[in-house]
Amino acid sequence: MRQKLYSKMEEKNEELELLSQINMIENIAKKKMSKEAIARYGNLKVAHPEIAVKAISAIAQAVQTGYLKEQLSDDDFKDLLIELQRGKKELKLKR
Numbered sequence: 001m002r003q004k005l006y007s008k009m010e011e012k013n014e015e016l017e018l019l020s021q022i023n024m025i026e027n028i029a030k031k032k033m034s035k036e037a038i039a040r041y042g043n044l045k046v047a048h049p050e051i052a053v054k055a056i057s058a059i060a061q062a063v064q065t066g067y068l069k070e071q072l073s074d075d076d077f078k079d080l081l082i083e084l085q086r087g088k089k090e091l092k093l094k095r
Helices: 002-030 035-047 049-064 074-086
Strands: none
Touching: 002 049, 035 049, 035 074, 049 074
């Protein structure tokens, strides 16, 4: 019984840690996204959370590496989502 309870507590802690990391990534990426792109991301997050995490991670990585210097428009975000759906290994964001 204790083992089961401990296991559930560990699982909950891991989930909270993951949510914290996603929130940090979102904060980095949203600084370089247009309002429309952020709104689209919010809708995507509700409908397809896995794809949303992949997209926001790619944007945050581009921001952190200095590749994305200008604001990401909604059209650019749509292009990124299309690239993700095609399953490309290398995503290209416009500079």
